[in-house]
Amino acid sequence: DIVMTQSPDSLAVSLGERATINCKSGQSVLYSSDNKNYLAWYQQKPGQPPKLLIYWASTRESGVPDRFSGSGSGTDFTLTISNLQAEDVAVYYCQQYYSAVTFGQGTRLEI
Amino acid sequence: QLQLQESGPGLVKPSETLSLTCTVSGGSISSTGYNWGWIRQPPGTGLEWIASMYYSGNTYYNPSLKSRVTISVDTSKNHFSLKLSSVTAADTAVYYCARQKGLTMGGTYFYYYMDVWGKGTTVTVSS
Numbered sequence: 001d002i003v004m005t006q007s008p009d010s011l012a013v014s015l016g017e018r019a020t021i022n023c024k025s026g027q028s029v030l031y032s033s034d035n036k037n038y039l040a041w042y043q044q045k046p047g048q049p050p051k052l053l054i055y056w057a058s059t060r061e062s063g064v065p066d067r068f069s070g071s072g073s074g075t076d077f078t079l080t081i082s083n084l085q086a087e088d089v090a091v092y093y094c095q096q097y098y099s100a101v102t103f104g105q106g107t108r109l110e111i
Numbered sequence: 112q113l114q115l116q117e118s119g120p121g122l123v124k125p126s127e128t129l130s131l132t133c134t135v136s137g138g139s140i141s142s143t144g145y146n147w148g149w150i151r152q153p154p155g156t157g158l159e160w161i162a163s164m165y166y167s168g169n170t171y172y173n174p175s176l177k178s179r180v181t182i183s184v185d186t187s188k189n190h191f192s193l194k195l196s197s198v199t200a201a202d203t204a205v206y207y208c209a210r211q212k213g214l215t216m217g218g219t220y221f222y223y224y225m226d227v228w229g230k231g232t233t234v235t236v237s238s
């Protein structure tokens with residue numbers, strides 16, 4: 001299994017500020033054949049299923065505000081939420097799909 | 112718009128088999144480029160992928176659950192199913208079904224990210 005480790009476990013950010021969530025994989029998720037990082041980010045609000053935000057490490061899903069951005073390569077990845085809004089309060093998960101599927105433990109974002 | 116809906120018993124006795132169905136509406140389960148999967152979330156914790164499959168029959172299982180899991184698809188009913196045998200309290204969770212982006216190339220199946228999720232169904236294992 002590829003272990004995914006997120007940091008921090010929780011963070012509090014003021015409205016309008018920037019939130020940064022990190023995700024580290026136990027091995028590289030960069031596939032040499034297509035030069036893509038097999039990593040996605042999800043947002044989960046209480047009582048709701050996860051919602052896809054980012055895939056291929058930096059491609060924003062249709063309809064996701066451009067305040068959300070993903071970066072990184074290999075083993076180290078970052079989800080950045082700019083101009084934080086109240087509706088961004090949620091738990092965020094990274095997921096690798098390079099080898100089977102595994103998720104990070106989640107990062108709780110609060111205002 | 113594609114929608115997924117989980118269904119099945121909310122209570123299962125220990126040692127019995129958990130059976131869930133995910134009904135797909137607004138699209139075909141036989142669409143190319145997509146797989147279908149199950150993910151669960153124990154109370155208060157994170158997400159665990161269980162299994163995925165392509166409509167033609169190719170399956171992919173979480174190694175830690177493989178011995179107890181069967182995933183299947185019924186294209187005529189546009190639904191797919193999950194069976195988890197010999198359940199214990201540790202299998203208590205919200206179970207989600209999801210559409211999983213994928214690729215089939217030269218007989219090789221690739222399973223990617225989940226782009227559409229069902230709302231989830233709570234399954235409790237208790238006597």
